[in-house]
Structures are given as structure tokens and as C-alpha cells.
Amino acid sequence: MNKFKKVLKEINKHKNFLITSHINPEGDSIGSQLAFLYLLKVMGKNARILNSGKPGPKYKFLPNSKKILTKINKDTRYDAICFLDCADIKRIGGIYEVIDLSKPKINIDHHLSNKRFGNVNLIDSRASSTAEILYILFKEAKVKINKETAICLYTAILTDTGSFNYSNVTSFTHKVVSHLIDAGVDTNNIYKKVYEEISPSAMRLLGSALSTLKLSPNKRIAWMQITKDMLKKCGAGLGEQENFINFPRSIKGVKIAILFTEIAPGKIKVNLRSNDDIDVNEIASHFGGGGHRKASGCTIKGSLAEAKKKVLSEIKIAPFAFPNGAYTKCRI
């Protein structure tokens, strides 16, 4: 029996479901949960989505996003829990303490690092997104993808592929998207909702941050900073700087980009991005942080100047990952 059929078989065993995903949910986790909610509904099941936090404002346009709960009554009944786009069961956040994790678990994800904690695991790290896996599940279940669900799946794929540009995109990704558009998705409208509703304060903060841009003498490391003062002056809140790291990262020749943000006096958040085979996760780990090979972060106690000194001297000899998984240290 293929993995998809196993999931459907497990679904058919139960009546009431809880759907969840990782904390700080983004496009793929929100879109996939909403699409899965629809699938269960069509399959005649009761289901609700429970997350540790509400979706960010830019995802409020997703059909049924209001149905995402952050609390449930203690007597809410569920026979099984479905985890979407969640590599580790502990990543569900605060609700980890609230829900009954002894129930059967269905685990659907595309992260290579997925811990296969489910009773049934549908994991495919070749998929661009969890939504891409769900697309096949809908086909396998012979459930027609309606317009609302197509919007959710499309948004999930759009955001998890950086608008179809990350290395996780395959010809199948575009094939799926083609079908989703046929199901009625207005792609330009979704693009505007997701990427073109930036606040004036965030735009000003980006300007200020870019004005602090620095490059190492060999131009391979680029960094910039955001101080508490800059946030205040621009009227911006923390969180508005989320994607700024992509700007130094996209400079020609840059291999590592860093954003230093003063999140509290004496507390510096460090975001790291790698353009290459350099493993910034190793660098973040050195400071008690973590993430992925190409995107990682940590928090350092001290002043901005101290945090910069520490991180930049750690980077000088950077961990380099060969495609076969072997490591070395290289001077960058």
C-alpha cells in the first residue's frame, strides 16, 4: 500500500480530528492545514485546527483562516491528531502541554529533518512544500480541489518556494500550480496580498537598515544592523524586519549575510543566511541557536558591537559542507 493510501486508511478509522502545525505558522503551514480541513470535511469527518498562535495578518485573506483556533475546550473530542508541515512534535508550541498526544498521530511533511513521530508518516523531502504532498493526497482520495482550497495550496507553494525560485522547485511543482490556477486561483491577487502589503514603517526601517550595510574586505560577508532607536524612529515593531536579511544576501559575491537586531537592551538577535555550501547552522549552534544549513539564527547577550565582533570572528573560518555531507573548515 502506498503512503498516501495509508494516510487515507488511517483517516477512515476515525471520526473527530485535530489538525495542527508548527509555531509561528507561515504560508505552507496555514495553507496546508486549511486544505486538509477541507479534505477531512469532504471525507465526512469532524475536524478543527488548533495552533499555538494566530496566523500573521497577511494570511487573513486565506479562506476559512478564521477557523484556526488557539484554544479548545477541555472536553473537545478528537480521536486522532494530524500534523501538517511540522518536522518535530515539540515544534507545535504551547499547545504541546494542552492536547492529548497519546492519540493516533498522522504526520504529513516535506522537511528532510522530520522526526517521523506519527503512527502514519507521509514525508517527502523532494516536495517543495507540504501543500504539494497534499495535492497528491487529494488526487488519491479522489476529492476535487475547489477554488478556496486551490487558493490555500497555491499560497502555500508560493511562499515555501520564494515565488517559485528556491532549489526545492521541480517540474511537478509547476504542474501542480498549473492545475490550481485552472481551479480558479487569481495568482496576481495572492501575490499582492502576500508580498505587497508592506507597512510604510517597515519600508522606512528597511531604508535605515540598508544604510548600515557593511561588507568584509573580500566582499563575501555582508551584514547590517537594527537598533532599538531605529525601530522607534521608524515607528516599526519587531517582526517587521523578518525578510530584510534577503537584501544583503542578494549582493553579488556574498556568501554569508547577517542581520543584527537589538531586540532588548543588551540582547541581540542574529539572523544568518548562506548563499553557498557554508553551514550557518553550525555558526548559530556555536552561540546556542539553530535552524537550517542555509538559514539559521541565535541570540547573543551583550552590545551590538560585542555581538558583531563575536559572530564575525566565528565566521572567519566557516564550516563548509560538501554535497556528499562531509564537512571541512574554510577561510571565507
Add this chain to the structure above:
Amino acid sequence: MNKFKKVLKEINKHKNFLITSHINPEGDSIGSQLAFLYLLKVMGKNARILNSGKPGPKYKFLPNSKKILTKINKDTRYDAICFLDCADIKRIGGIYEVIDLSKPKINIDHHLSNKRFGNVNLIDSRASSTAEILYILFKEAKVKINKETAICLYTAILTDTGSFNYSNVTSFTHKVVSHLIDAGVDTNNIYKKVYEEISPSAMRLLGSALSTLKLSPNKRIAWMQITKDMLKKCGAGLGEQENFINFPRSIKGVKIAILFTEIAPGKIKVNLRSNDDIDVNEIASHFGGGGHRKASGCTIKGSLAEAKKKVLSEIKIAPFAFPNGAYTKCRI
């Protein structure tokens, strides 16, 4: 006979071809010309590409881009001229004076405004790009798209759709892209070449420009400026600010974005973008400029302050285009 067959029939009549496109060629014009060069070659023809200018540095990775000529010998023989992605014959630039326009003309384009100046016209304004039309032409000609040509067509579609996000994208666009990836395109690599080779000076200039961001009281008009001093301070050249206008344009609620650039003392270049049904072409025309409904520009003599005053007071009552083509004036 369908339009595609007509083009192939016309090609088969001749032996030697000149291929050209509009001035300041971008992704679609360069990619389409190179793909068409390959098609003619497989069809057993002699062909060369002649443009009024060389491709920009970011397109140099396109296979055979070095074959794009900007000059030809007077005795170069050609029996027909192929125009790719060129809405108006005069848009070919300086070579208009050089080449023999009495030769048979094959005109392949996706612009709605195309003047159908060819002896054979293959125009489809529903296509996202000229490359998308060429994809069908390859199928019709039964010519297999090799990897090099797939790279050219993919880059053309990527750039003409703003990474698959403009309203010109259809389910067919993604279907074509899916096939191009199957032909061997490394999409992530192309993305990096096209969008992630920004110079440090351009990045600094963006920071400075964003620091000048202003919004009208109702937040519907956003503008920023670049002075000669800013260019000098950032070590940036004119041309590096090309896409900056997309930043104010992507602010939530903004309907018109404007970039004022001091290109010479007392000479201000004005770039205008509309997010809505407001026709910025009308506004640019008022100052002797032009372009498209949603993207237009003009040059104004005077100081930055004068140019801003003139343009902003013209915009107050803006031309609004209804979907049916009717116009009105609206206060924005």
C-alpha cells in the same frame, strides 16, 4: 492555416535571416531572440541577431548571448527579418536606419499594442511573454527544445512575469515552465543570476532612497528621490535605481508610486507606477513622457522640489480607467 504554420511557411521560403527586437532589450527579448536563433538553425537556416545595444550584464549567462551583434557589414545578406517582442518597428532603435526594412518581415510578439507591421504577424496578447508563443512554435515545428534553449525561454518567462506573479500568468504559463524544467533548466541558478547579483553600491543607494520615502496624507501616493549627491556618496551609477520604484509601490494601500531621480543638474527623471486602474501614462504624457497605463515616465526640467510639486499637483485628480476602457477623473 493557423498563425504558427503561417510563420513556419514564411521561414521555409527563405535562407538567410536577421533577428531583432526592441531597444534596451530585457529578459524576454534576449531570451526569445536566442531561442529563435536556435529554431532557425535546426530548420537549416542562416541567421544572426542584430540589436541596437548589447544585453545588460545580468543576461550574459544566457547561452549564445555573445552572438548578439550590434553591427553588421553592409554586404551581409538577409532575405527576411524576424522581429521578436517588438510592438512597433521603430522600437528597434538605431539599427532602424541601417537595415533594409523592405525585406519580408516576420513579427512575433505578445504586446497588445503591437502594430502588426509584419508580412506575417504572430501576435497573442494573452501570452505572458513572447517566449511562451515561441514554445508553441517549437512544438508546431516539431523541434525539440534543448537545454540551452530551455534556459533562454525560461529566463524570458521568469522576467516578463515578475517571477510568475504578474496578471499575465496563466495555467499554460506554468505548464510551459514545467516542460522547460524537464528539459534541464536549473531554476534556482537562473534566479540567482537574474535577481541576486546586486552591487553593494546599488544596495546602499536603495537604503538612501528609502530614507527619503514620503506618503500623501491619505497614504495613496508614495514617492522617494535620488539626488546626484546620493549617487556619488553610494558610488552608484544611473541605471542602478531601475527597480527601486517597486518598493514604494508595494506599500499597503498605495495606488501611485513615484521615483524622482536627479539625472543632471536641473533635469529630473520621473518614474511612475500604478497599482490600480489609475492611468499613470496620462500623467506622464502631460509632461511629454509616456509608457504604459501602469508604468510610465517623463523627464522634467527644474529642481527636485519643482518636479515634485508639478507631478504631485497633477496627480491629485488622476485619470481612472474602467475595465471597459472608459475614463474618468478621480481624486486620489
